[in-house]
Amino acid sequence: MNQGQEKPSTKNGITRRRFIKTTSVGATSAIIAGTGLPGWVRRAEAAKRDHILIGRCNPSTGSLAGFGEPSPLIDDKAVAIINKNGGLFIEEAGKKLPVKVKMLDTESDSTKAAELAARLILNDKIDIMIALHTPNMVNPISATCERYGVPCIGLDAPIEPWLPGGPYRWTYHAFWSVAQDFYPVCIGMWPQIKTNKTVGLVANNDPDGIGFGKVFKELLPAQGYKVVDPGTFPYGTRDFTSLINMWKKEKVEILFGNVITSDFVNCWRQCRQMGFAPRIATVARALLFPPAVEALGGNLAQGITTEVWWSPHHPFKSSLTDQSARDLCDEYTKAIGKQWSQPIGFKHAAYEILADTLLRAKTLKKSHIIKALADTKMDTIVGPIEYNDKHYSRTPLVGGQWIKGREFPWELKLVYNGEHPDIPLTGEIKPVG
């Protein structure tokens, strides 16, 4: 057709026919172009690799960096042991395949954790995901694994904030429960010091903080405790005056809560400045790591109690190395000169569960892996693991107290073991200060 005779149907001279012509040319060329593109762009079939690939989204930086710090050292050591004799036998390969880990930094951001998990699944085509360290990391990562159908081994995030994402199909999780484990520790530990049984809550407004607050508010009154709840607060709160005034007014003698380190540092310093000195301060999450305790400055950490999910004193052994908890901690300290911290055990346990599962599954077929995961029944360095029908396994919890140390500036003494007497005590509980 002659261009000149074409009757424009729009102001711009674009005719319907011309539009259809150009669109089809475009679409065809795009499809043809697709066949000549590099491999990573093209639609891939099942990944054929000479190794087993594990995905790890680690909070190496940001507010949860304390949890992420022992990585990649602990991960590398565990993987080296698994690979010592060639790795794990995989039927479809007909031989042992070594394990490799791809670790990416989530910057402690849950949006980024989900994005990176999707990238590890779709780009790197990982065989199994390991999700660790607080609900902020484990929740988005396990949700992404559920979406894309990838087996996920979760650890180190309390059960309650993680459970609403279920019923899970692809994720199996192990840690302690706030109601069934943390609560009994507090109820057992607190009466060892005489108080007026008035508990002041201090909690961040996040899954951890709210989860803890909810359980304790529900359960404590039945035990004769009075709960003073000034409400939760967002990350980065600087002024705690109103909370402290309320605790003082209500004569709070037990401060209990779940907050991030920086917020607790601010809160606790202001408590002291304003003359608020409870006899017991049990704070989850904030003071798990020695650098966080040192950040309080001076003697301010003396006597603060916290949950202990793992320590060198735990009487468990690694199924990979036969190392005791003490050996693993000593190895870590020797390697980088830093004091042990609780996530070390759980990082190591993740690889124990991984190796045990694949030894039994003997395949990288995802449906077989989750079947093997479901049948897990093993002893790890963090205790026995056996998942229930809701896909979780509870790990033991005891109570600890920070006191001035000899080897390191601050040491975490085990002061309560009511539910797990097999975990030895290393100190006696004392009032704060």
Added chain:
Amino acid sequence: MKSHQGWRLVLIAILVGALLSLPLWASRYVVLIFLLFGLHLAMAQMWNLLAGYTGLISLGQQIFIGLGGYSLAVLTVYYQLPIWLSILIGGGVCVLFAVIISFPIFRMSGVYFAIGSWIVAESLMIWFSNWDYAKKGMGFFIKAAYGVSLNQIYYSAILMGIGSVVLVFLLLRSKLGLSLMAMRDDEGASEGIGINAYRSKLACFLIAAFVTGITSGILYLNQVFIQPYNAFGIEWTVRLCFIVIIGGIGTIEGPIIGALIFVLLQQFFAEYASISLILLGVVSVLVMLAMPKGIIGTVQDKLAFEFLSPRRS
């Protein structure tokens, strides 16, 4: 001129064709990248409409990202409404909220508007993190999203991306677009010739709220887990600023290039744990120094040619 038009159409057709056929020939990872591209493009194009054409520098676009995501979560989790209807209602909620906040924040201009919109977003974050109904800071698992395939989310994201470009293109060529450009150049003078600045700005603000809200619903279909700190976080607006400024503010093509660069850089830098944010910062500083008008703005200046011109030829 005609031949220019023809090539332009062919190129657009190729690009659109490639995007539409992507799941047929590309890997799922590439589909994910372009899914993120589509979402970021739609949201950035809306921020560009406000900042680049209306002069409304909003630091509070995360208001609509949070509201869109939470609408999807609440409606699907509590009321089991269909996903797509929930996303659409989310868009409506955003428009409604935009109307409400427009009364106070439209009284501010320039930097005051920017701060005002940010404060609204921060207040919403605190509100949602203390609101029992929205599960406080616990967040929601949007489990209904498991039933939606990657391809379905991809096509909705691309639809929003392409749709946002078409929308802004048509909008700028309409009477409203002419008013906006007149206002951007000299608001006082434009009002002198009978342009109702308030109404034009409000129209753009509401359009941006609607599109951003719906895009956010699709975003959270992909993310599944939503929490107030991330949904209402300033990080979203920082992303949008980066995309628009790198690409070229006040150009329709800018957010397209910017979104593509951002998504690719984000994927690439993920390998460099702990310095990824520094690298992203360095890239933006370098681009701003070398090309103060952004990539598209500078290219357009050099070539004296606009690919998607808002001007009617």
